[in-house]
Amino acid sequence: MQRGGWDDDDTDGYVLIMGGEHTRDGSLADHDDAVIARRAHYAVFFGDVPPPAGYGVVVGNCQAESLRLVISSDALPAVRVPAVHELTSADAERLHRLLAGAAFLVAQPIRDDYRGMPLGTAQLRRSLPAAARTVTVPAVRFAGLHPFQAVLRLADFPEDPPLVAYHDVRTVARAAGLAVPASLPPAAVRAIAEASRAELRRREGLGLDVSASDLLEPVVADLARTVNHPGNALFLPLGARIVAALGAPGRVVDPGRPILASVRAPLEDWVVDAWRLDTAPRPDWTVGGETVPADVVREAHLAYYAERPALLAAVVDRMTPLIRTWSTAR
Incomplete structure (x- = not known):
């Protein structure tokens, strides 16, 4: 079962808590088969598979992966990374190493030192090469269809x-x-x-x-x-705006x-x-x-x-x- 919720106590961190199999110190339990599956799912992130040329990264809550799906193409490849609330301290180091070679970063607003790690949007941006592009996007909450x-x-x-x-x-x-x-x-x-x-x-x-x-x-x-x-009716046009903001030759991708x-x-x-x-x-x-x-x-x-x-x-x-x-x- 998923855990879901806005991390309202982090004021300006629009971060959704979606859980994972974690030990009490916040690290993933290394005996769990889920760890093996997680590493395979994020193979580039863990360094098991080399990233494509000209790759970028999308960082944020669970909406970030959906945005990655709709902007990633051969012309604008985006590497799959875990949601920011799932990252351990070791993962944070991996993310910064990945960003050091990235051509772009798409990020939701995240406060500095989120959960005691250098995962703030400004902190992530500083690990990018000088020529890399950054686009900040909102995390979306809409109550019009579920006003209760x-x-x-x-x-x-x-x-x-x-x-x-x-x-x-x-x-x-x-x-x-x-x-x-x-x-x-x-x-x-x-x-x-x-x-x-x-x-x-x-x-x-x-x-x-x-x-x-x-x-x-x-x-x-x-x-x-x-x-x-959000659903596809939001992600597809929002993805098109991100592609345009990156100034890249990519296009929005309908999954x-x-x-x-x-x-x-x-x-x-x-x-x-x-x-x-x-x-x-x-x-x-x-x-x-x-x-x-x-x-x-x-x-x-x-x-x-x-x-x-x-x-x-x-x-x-x-x-x-x-x-x-x-x-x-x-």
Whole structure:
């Protein structure tokens, strides 16, 4: 099961926590078969396979690999590297060695000394050759298709909810004895979507090279799988902008399959109606290709909150603006 969540405690690090098999000191458990598979998956990164000529690197959260998929071509080869939150100190050294020979870097904003390692965007840039190009891109979160959903990182409560690592405002409210409706009117759905765009515009205004906020409209079903997992409808045009910003002869590449799609949240009928989407509602979750009924997730989360009243209080505190939006929607 994936762990998912914005690392909000890192202020300006837009980094998604997506787990891995780690020991308590943060290193990968060397006895696990997953380590062998990981090394094969990132063969160039580990130095087992030489990198292609003119290679570049895309660094960031789980969205970074999706961006690599859509910009990488023979003309603009991009090397697969682990997501930044999965890197150990040894991995950080490998990344800097790889960057020393790279022709370009595409990076999401990451603060200096992220997790005690030199993984900040500015620190990575300093390892590049003088002639290398750098393009900074936003990490995208969009709530327009899932206006009930939040993904949180709580410093005092590192454990994720069961089954799916997302909080549903209706479930949270029920657990806390608060009243919210089961759905929202179209105007409220659109307002939540615009709030997502406004926050992304704010982040872009901090000096990023490529913007994505305008790509969040018109709203289509393939725009997002969850609140923090965009779909192909976002990645393809954003990838085209990155290629253009690099000034390289490459082109955007359609992988021919849904990307970042291992977890799909429900697409509820009232959301479909609000956006007049040409698609059928999906009432349940899909996780790793398997259907997980929404009511099963709901009951598991209610039990989870009931056993952890302090965590529930922290979740309610962080979700207060969304709870207020839902409780006052007309």
